[in-house]
Each structure stands twice: as structure tokens, then as C-alpha cells.
Amino acid sequence: MKGEYHLPVHTKDEFGNEYIQVGREFHPMSAEHHIDFIQMISQDGMTAQIKFLKVGDTPKIKTIQDYGDYIAREHCNIHGLWANLITRDKS
Numbered sequence: 001m002k003g004e005y006h007l008p009v010h011t012k013d014e015f016g017n018e019y020i021q022v023g024r025e026f027h028p029m030s031a032e033h034h035i036d037f038i039q040m041i042s043q044d045g046m047t048a049q050i051k052f053l054k055v056g057d058t059p060k061i062k063t064i065q066d067y068g069d070y071i072a073r074e075h076c077n078i079h080g081l082w083a084n085l086i087t088r089d090k091s
């Protein structure tokens, strides 16, 4: 099981848009092995965002809300649920 491509990580582009992607090296998105969804949950548990992915999609989503620090989770159809605490000072 490869942690380096399962952990949800925070990225930012040159325009200031923020994303969560699954792995620094993207996780596979084949029919046999893929990410089902990516989710962000605010630390107080009151706000969440989820995107369900299809085979062939890039496992990366744009954040649409400022959560402050938040939990990012993803689910792999083979390797299960993975989560990472995203803190603004680290990203």
C-alpha cells in the first residue's frame, strides 16, 4: 500500500486557487483501482464538501470555501479511507 499516492495533499496555483489532490504523484484512476471521492470537512464538523470521481478523472478538486484548517479525506476502492489534516501555516 503506497502512502505517498494516497494521502490527500493541498496545492495552490499561481492564481491563488487552492486544491486537494490525491498524492503528490496522482493515484491511479483505472476501473480496477481508483479514488471514489475526495472530501473536505471543517474542523468543527459543520461544513463539508465532497466530489465523487469517475474512472479517468484526475484525482484533484478545487476548494470552493475557506475552511481554515480542515480534514481532507479520500476513499480508494482497494486501499480504503485516507485522511490528512490540512493546516494553513504548513501549506
Ligand SMILES: [Fe+2]
Residues within 6 Å of the ligand: 006, 027, 033, 034, 076, 077, 078, 079
Ligand atoms: Fe489505492
